[in-house]
Amino acid sequence: MIQRAMFMCFVVLLASCNESPYMQGKRLYAANCANCHMDDGSGLASLIPPLKSSKLIGDVSMACVIAYGIRDTIFRDSVFLPREMPSFTRLSETEVTNIINYVNHTWHNDFKETTILDVEAALKKCPK
Template identity: 40%
Template sequence: MRYFYILIVAGLLAACGSGKESTDGSDQEMDHRTEVRLRQYMVQGKRLYLTHCANCHQKNGEGLAQLYPPLAKSDYLMSDLKRAACIIKNGVEGEITVSGRVFSQPMPGLETLTPIEVAEILTYVSNSWGNEAGISSTRDVSIWLKKCND
């Protein structure tokens, strides 16, 4: 009977696979976690965008005439996400050129937003309307926001 239990335990250990397969599963799990987090950021980011940003930049991200620049397929947004995080939080004044058009309407900052809220908005706008940037992590955005005035 004792040998029977040893055989069962050995069989179970063999069925569990090697450590390498377990590591590969962790990589897949990490990818899954990132996908879930991206979806969460997109949902929350959309909610925050509609509350704080859509009035000027419009629900479809196309901006408003010559007053407010588009975020959809925006070269200005996508060329520097660090700068975009600072603009969301602190606003911007002066001329900017977006997709070949000049805009000079000042944008007020959303100073009360937390780093995670800035990350969620940034993730939403940088992955909507033809933009593709992946997730802007809260950790990265926190670092970027500390360096805004540098």
């Protein structure tokens, strides 16, 4: 009986090691971002920039991009293509924080936790 209980504990430990500590962020990323930036953050050719190598990884001003989007164009084959990142006004500050932590934890070598207070402060300073 004791052996069985110990075995079960071991299984539970293994399972928890494999889970990302930012499960909500991971889920939100999958639901809101991965269709464009891909699950592995690699983006889509020249239309969608990769996230894993973005200069905004590790930078809290990523909150501005998520909350307000980017309206931009690229010039290719003699035409301007719209290259628009939608805004996510429906995401709460907690959800934005969780996405940022998931993304940074996954693709930033020098990970530091971002807090909701950091995100609130960054959102007040977004370029309008």
